Amino acid sequence: MATVTLSAVTKSYAGNAVIHGIDCVIEDGEFVVIVGPSGCGKSTLLRMVAGLEAITGGTIAIGDRVVNQVEPKDRDIAMVFQNYALYPHMTVFQNMAYGLKIRGLSRDAIRARVDKAAEILQLGALLERTPRQLSGGQRQRVAMGRAIVREPQVFLFDEPLSNLDAKLRVQMRVEIKRLQQRLGTTSIYVTHDQTEAMTLADRLIVLNGGIAEQIGRPIELYERPASLFVAGFIGSPAMNFLDGAAGDDGRVVLAGGTVLAATAPAGSGVTVGIRPEHLVPAAESEAAAHLHVDMVELLGADTIVYGTLGEGGPALLLRLAGIAQIAAGTRLPLGFPPEQLHLFDRATGKRL
Amino acid sequence: MQRRVVFDGKLLPYLLVAPQLAVTLVFFFWPAAEAVYFSTQRQDAFGLSTVFVGFENFAAVFADPGYLHSFQVTAIFSVAVTLLAMLPALLLAVMADRVVRFASVYKTALMLPYAVAPAIAGVLWLFLFAPGIGIVANALKWLGIDWNYLLNGNQALLLVIVAAAWKQLSYNFLFFLAGLQAIPKSLLEAASIDGAGGFLRFRTIVLPLLSPTTFFLFVVDVVYAFFETFGVIHAVTGGGPSKATEILIYKVYYDGVVGLDLGGSSAQSVVLMIIVIALTAVQFRYVERRVHY
Numbered sequence: 001m002a003t004v005t006l007s008a009v010t011k012s013y014a015g016n017a018v019i020h021g022i023d024c025v026i027e028d029g030e031f032v033v034i035v036g037p038s039g040c041g042k043s044t045l046l047r048m049v050a051g052l053e054a055i056t057g058g059t060i061a062i063g064d065r066v067v068n069q070v071e072p073k074d075r076d077i078a079m080v081f082q083n084y085a086l087y088p089h090m091t092v093f094q095n096m097a098y099g100l101k102i103r104g105l106s107r108d109a110i111r112a113r114v115d116k117a118a119e120i121l122q123l124g125a126l127l128e129r130t131p132r133q134l135s136g137g138q139r140q141r142v143a144m145g146r147a148i149v150r151e152p153q154v155f156l157f158d159e160p161l162s163n164l165d166a167k168l169r170v171q172m173r174v175e176i177k178r179l180q181q182r183l184g185t186t187s188i189y190v191t192h193d194q195t196e197a198m199t200l201a202d203r204l205i206v207l208n209g210g211i212a213e214q215i216g217r218p219i220e221l222y223e224r225p226a227s228l229f230v231a232g233f234i235g236s237p238a239m240n241f242l243d244g245a246a247g248d249d250g251r252v253v254l255a256g257g258t259v260l261a262a263t264a265p266a267g268s269g270v271t272v273g274i275r276p277e278h279l280v281p282a283a284e285s286e287a288a289a290h291l292h293v294d295m296v297e298l299l300g301a302d303t304i305v306y307g308t309l310g311e312g313g314p315a316l317l318l319r320l321a322g323i324a325q326i327a328a329g330t331r332l333p334l335g336f337p338p339e340q341l342h343l344f345d346r347a348t349g350k351r352l
Numbered sequence: 353m354q355r356r357v358v359f360d361g362k363l364l365p366y367l368l369v370a371p372q373l374a375v376t377l378v379f380f381f382w383p384a385a386e387a388v389y390f391s392t393q394r395q396d397a398f399g400l401s402t403v404f405v406g407f408e409n410f411a412a413v414f415a416d417p418g419y420l421h422s423f424q425v426t427a428i429f430s431v432a433v434t435l436l437a438m439l440p441a442l443l444l445a446v447m448a449d450r451v452v453r454f455a456s457v458y459k460t461a462l463m464l465p466y467a468v469a470p471a472i473a474g475v476l477w478l479f480l481f482a483p484g485i486g487i488v489a490n491a492l493k494w495l496g497i498d499w500n501y502l503l504n505g506n507q508a509l510l511l512v513i514v515a516a517a518w519k520q521l522s523y524n525f526l527f528f529l530a531g532l533q534a535i536p537k538s539l540l541e542a543a544s545i546d547g548a549g550g551f552l553r554f555r556t557i558v559l560p561l562l563s564p565t566t567f568f569l570f571v572v573d574v575v576y577a578f579f580e581t582f583g584v585i586h587a588v589t590g591g592g593p594s595k596a597t598e599i600l601i602y603k604v605y606y607d608g609v610v611g612l613d614l615g616g617s618s619a620q621s622v623v624l625m626i627i628v629i630a631l632t633a634v635q636f637r638y639v640e641r642r643v644h645y
């Protein structure tokens with residue numbers, strides 16, 4: 001078990017900076033998820049922790065030891081790769097035993113550890129198979145098994161579930177979380193799937209273009225996104241954004257003329273964000289605005305209403321719990337609960 | 353799903369393979385059949401009459417100490433050529449795989465020997481090592497080594513082994529390089545995280561994953577050493593001195609074309625054919641099973 005400390009970590013490829021100085025202390029036993037769109041540098045950051053990429057600037061420490069110059073094999077970490085990277089010429093048992101053998105454990109100790117991991121991951125019946133005789137989900141579990149038998153200080157995961165089908169993904173997600181709680185090993189997990197990120201993480205690092213936009217607990221990020229990017233990235237369906245401006249008295253008025261119960265520095269341009277699940281249908285007399293309904297999706301557990309704010313206005317999504325019978329073309333009176341509004345500076349994208 | 357193009361008509365497939373079949377028939381099956389036929393015949397000294405003699409030619413061949421000697425030479429030669437063509441090729445491929453800058457320059461340079469015709473390659477080595485005039489020969493003399501492969505049979509054998517291996521090096525290099533590049537990087541990364549250093553990764557991951565390539569090249573190289581080295585030997589030593597470099601294929605030529613012993617030479621080539629068929633069959637049967645994963 002160990003902390004992982006990133007201090008002003010940067011990475012450039014041939015002068016092209018892809019990671020622009022990340023600071024983060026990952027506590028002992030914490031499950032941190034790095035999330036962001038494709039190409040934002042998630043894998044690069046993880047691989048720097050693993051020692052598979054050189055660190056251009058700053059330091060990475062595992063425990064008290066700065067590991068910038070330490071070989072991957074001496075970092076005491078284990079990694080689960082997106083394509084699993086199982087050794088194709090070895091059986092499942094040999095795959096898991098490989099690292100232990102190199103570390104010079106006795107045959108009995110290896111057997112015991114592999115058997116234990118196989119039991120946790122339900123791989124007992126598969127130990128003598130080779131990777132190509134396994135299904136995707138089984139391979140994934142072997143990759144996990146190979147990581148946990150080593151009992152490392154830190155687990156690193158690079159999109160380990162992205163090759164699985166949707167149902168298996170949910171199932172493995174739960175298994176990974178349970179496993180990590182049971183083992184209590186510090187873990188860093190990379191994904192571009194925000195549901196995975198929200199459900200797994202003790203803390204999230206939202207990465208955008210090599211910059212950590214926000215670091216915090218998932219609920220913090222959901223409730224108080226620090227920037228437009230985080231607001232749009234976290235939550236599904238994504239947050240609605242509406243253009244507005246603060247008048248002389250500081251009251252925020254939407255482009256369509258709707259006056260909101262929120263204030264911003266007078267005269268500034270703001271982007272107003274509100275999540276689809278936080279918009280509420282209102283009585284006609286109290287309506288702040290109207291949603292012109294285009295389309296309705298009934299998902300059973302909830303209903304997603306697509307429309308525009310006023311005739312021909314900006315697109316707006318509304319999510320209602322349960323089944324709501326709303327016809328396309330309806331004019332739906334809406335309220336904007338003031339405590340659910342997020343205001344962002346339109347120029348910088350930062351939260352106001 | 354792979355899309356398959358389906359042609360109607362029965363004729364077209366045959367037409368398409370016909371050129372290949374024709375070449376194989378004319379240049380392989382026909383001569384092979386002729387060899388089998390002549391191996392059972394004996395011609396008189398003037399080529400005027402032939403008689404059927406059954407297995408007499410074979411009996412004569414195996415009773416000939418020169419033939420058994422040639423067998424020995426061939427064994428040493430083919431093992432040495434195969435090893436010498438494969439090991440340095442693997443080493444070079446591993447190094448070329450790591451080169452980042454000017455990679456294509458190295459690769460092209462390493463491919464060049466393959467583009468040289470066997471006889472020309474032979475002449476090249478001849479020029480380098482010819483006693484008295486060759487650059488390398490003179491350098492060796494200067495170092496105090498008594499180099500004269502025209503008199504020393506061991507030196508001659510060494511020279512044709514090196515020349516033949518050099519010629520095959522490029523081919524092996526190319527396949528090894530392709531094999532190395534087909535190994536997913538993440539496997540090596542996983543191994544290094546599992547604690548394996550460079551040499552251990554090579555031994556436990558790279559080599560096993562290269563084994564299909566290695567096996568394939570082994571077969572190709574043995575067949576090469578048996579048959580395709582004729583040009584090199586002919587150009588460099590002509591089988592000499594005193595038969596020290598006379599491998600089986602060269603003896604077939606020498607006895608048949610120079611010695612005009614058509615029956616004996618045919619019997620030898622039939623033996624050679626059987627050896628290669630057996631060798632390949634054994635290799636595929638016993639070795640291939642262990643190299644696939």
Ligand SMILES: Nc1ncnc2c1ncn2[C@@H]1O[C@H](COP(=O)(O)OP(=O)(O)OP(=O)(O)O)[C@@H](O)[C@H]1O
Pocket residue numbers: 013018036037038039040041042043044045192
């Ligand atoms: N070896 C390399 N040489 C040059 N640029 C690279 C290299 N590896 C990655 N990059 C660049 O660094 C950036 C970050 O790449 P990275 O693989 O970390 O993205 P990612 O967030 O993991 O994306 P994805 O979700 O698609 O896996 C990308 O713009 C990529 O083009």
Ligand SMILES: [Mg+2]
Pocket residue numbers: 042043044
């Ligand atoms: Mg990635």
